[in-house]
Amino acid sequence: MKMLAFANRCLKELLRDRLTLIFGLGFPLVLLGLLTVIQHNIPVNLFELSTLTPGIAVFGLSFVSLFAGLLIAKDRSSSFMLRLFTAPMRAWDFLGGYTIPLLPLCMVQMLVCFAAAVLLGLKLRLSILFCILVLLPAAILYISIGLLFGSLLNEKQVGSISGALLTNLSAWLSGTWFSLDLVGGWFRKLAYALPFAHAVDAGRAALRMDLPALLPHLLWVTGYALFFLILAVLVFRKKMYSDA
Secondary structure, eight states: OHHHHHHHHHHHHHHHOHHHHHHHHHHHHHHHHHHHHHHHTSSSOSSOHHHHHHHHHHHHHHHHHHHHHHHHHHHHTSHHHHHHTTSSOOHHHHHHHHHHHHHHHHHHHHHHHHHHHHHHTOOOOTHHHHHHHHTHHHHHHHHHHHHHHHHHSOHHHHHHIIIIIIHHHHHHTTTSSSOHHHHOHHHHHHHHHSHHHHHHHHHHHHHTTOHHHHHHHHHHHHHHHHHHHHHHHHHHHHHHHHHO
């Protein structure tokens, strides 16, 4: 009940920042539409909706990471968090309260992305829902990264790290815009050492219902998600005792 009450408060804080929400939901759609127009005017299949849409859905989750980081950083910079530390709540209660309203936001963002893709020509099929479910570990991964940054950094630093660095890493090392096999070498190895390319490949495999190809990527993303979630809890717990 304490976690749910805190989650309700965090949801209200998220909804107050309408401009950031609109940008986070709208910018991936602008990219999806722009790249689809480009695809219609080039002779090669570079931005097919069946491969582009899961990548755009994953890229959009990087903005949720920014929301998470800013939310917790704002609370840490105010006396609100110090008052909360006097409540009988554990670190997991706090982070659970931040996470609960962000998961539906991730679902809405992915649903909007795929709905836009269907309007642009993607075939409507049940595998779209399966793809969204498969991308939930990626959503938890991005939320956890945001919570970790928010626990360590101030509001301005979170904006720089999550808003610039993480979105660029998600964009260029995920294989959303181009095949990583075309680059190869150390760049491809680096990309597949991180979870972003695996998240995109898992989404693409789920969309075409290719379970053998899906499972290795899904396990990789889930492992990263659990790592960052546990790390965020440990760091936040340490901050609780040092800031209190």
